[in-house]
Amino acid sequence: MKNSDRDWWRQAAIYQIYPRSFKDSNGDGIGDLQGIISEIDYLASLSLDAVWLSPFYPSALADGGYDVDDYRDVDPKIGTLEDFDEMIAKLSAVGIKVFVDIVPNHSSDQHVWFKEALAAPEGSPARNRYIFRNGRGADGALPPSDWPSHFAPSAWTRTTNSDGTPGQWYLHLFAPEQPDFNWDNREVQEDFLKTLRFWADRGVAGFRVDVAHALKKDLSEPFRSYPKIGAFENPLTGDDVLFDRNDVHEIYREWNKVFQEYDPPRVAVAEAYVRVERRVLYARPDELGQAFNFDLLEAPYDAPTYKKLITTAIEFAKKENSSSTWVLENHDKPRSASRFGLPSDIDMMEWVTSDGALAVQDEKLGSARANAAMMFLLALPGCTYIYQGEELGLFEVTDIPQDQIQDPMWKRNLFVHKGRDGCRVPLPWKSTGSSFGFGSDGSHLPQPSWFANHSVDVQSAPDGTLTLYRKALALRRAMQTTEDYQWVETGDTGVLHFARPNGWHCISNFDGAPFAIPQGEVVLASAPLVDGKLGAATTVWIKA
Ligand code: TEU
Ligand code: CA
Helix, strand or coil, rough: CCCCCCCCCCEEEEEECHHHHHCCCCCCCCHHHHHHHCHHHHHHHCCCCCCCCCCCCCCCCCHHHCCCCCCCCCCCCCCCCHHHHHHHHHHHHHCCEEEEEECCCCCCCCCHHHHHHCCCCCCCCHHHHCCEEEEEHHHECCCCCCEEECCECHHHHHHEECCEEEEEEEEEECCCCCCCCCCHHHHHHHHHHHHHHHHHHCCEEEEEEECCCCCCCCCCCCCCCCCCCCCCCCCCCCCCCCCCCCCHHHHHHHHHHCCCCCCCCCEEEEECCCCCHHHHCCCCCCCCCCEEHHHHHHHCCCHHHHHHHHHHHHHHHEEECCCEEEECCCCHHHHCHHHHHCCCCHHHHHHHCCCCCCCCCHEEECCCCCCHHHHHHHHCCEEEEEEECCHHHCCCCCCCCCHHHCCHHHHHHHCCCCCCCCCCCCCCCCCCCHHHHHHCCCCCCEEEEEEEECCCHHCCCCCCCHHHHHHHHHHHHHHCCCCCCEEEECCCEEEEEEEEHEEEEEEEEECCCCCCCCCCEEEEEEECEECCCCCCCEEEEEEC
């Protein structure tokens, strides 16, 4: 499929840039748009179809930029709208499209609307853009409901009136600095349509939609009890209190009409932490088109599990006329090379919080499995997302000193979990020098000394992970002529094999005995073969 096709995204390779940690052009320790522009050759060397930029909008960074002050501007710490236009033009010249991140569930508390709401009286139109309610109990001292936030204990924070007396409470499913919008309000709905058009007019190809399943809540009173957040445990009825409600889809059907105003039509990908049956509803052709498949983010490295999750994901996506997506890493989860190098019963959040002391990671095994899993997913039909640094084989950084942690999870969950900074550490570009070539003067999160071995220059060696990614990404396009794939029996429960069009085969030995591979040209292997056989934690691509 060619990039110009309207279906270009169905089997694309999309690279996630976390802008503050990609590359710093002016030595302030913060990655920026000019930094991205300076590495266009690097991005082009990965044979990508698109990059997705995590938020780069003006933000006080209470949640790494997922607290947006202004949806239609660039944070001055990161660049300007002119830089953005330059970036799009230069990426487009090398055939790379751009996705931006839309954060519709909540703004930041620095957004002009929220400031207006705080200054406005109870029941005012300004307050009605958010979710303000009176508290329960004597003097309204108790939160309006028992709803929890992802980060803070309660999803409600009480405001203070201008005369200093305690006021109403507002809802925030995330940090208190991230007040939730009222999506029943037409003004809110229209403002997001304006934001979509603003970026689409500037040439963005698509949108990643943050917590797409959370926008609509059951706000009928008395509020229903909802004491615990457990995304995958959501009932599948579409009538949950806070998540994955049926009426949320009305929003995306309206967005889709905006996407269709453009040529090629814009597309989007839903971040919806829900089970596959419900996830694919967000990906319907008259909604967002795609939804992140997070099933493998937490799955054990195990052949039967992979086979089952992959088969189901493809089947369900097909049912809704979408294609599946594949994700091994993102900015919210510990790096896969660490995860795969630890016993599968380790709670990764606990492990990070223990500074890695809870269990010692087997680096060799973790890296081998991460590379094998990546090659396995890249060969499947569907769209693969790669998170910056994944191609360098980065491990999770577990030793960030507590006083330098930026993730609101740490402060807001009362120092229970250190959170997600360990996969957000600025990239190492060189094995030496200040901040390993990230910038000229330090990095906003501390880089460990072992980053030297995972720098772009070191990993560009013939046996480097980066070299493997480059080769795999360049080759995979030849397999993606159709979306057909076919499982082939291997006779070993630890080994998976599927066939793709034009004689391509992908075989992965998860933890089986050395496996005799079928006849054909070995085009690429994630690790050297052992006596001509496929060893454990190795994937091979064969052209019959
Ligand atoms: O994440 C949504 C979300 O549900 C996360 O809190 C997730 O459960 C957690 O990170 C798992 O470790 C999105 C963004 O990806 C995340 O970075 C933001 O913090 C969050 O929304 C709020 O905008
Ligand atoms: Ca900078």
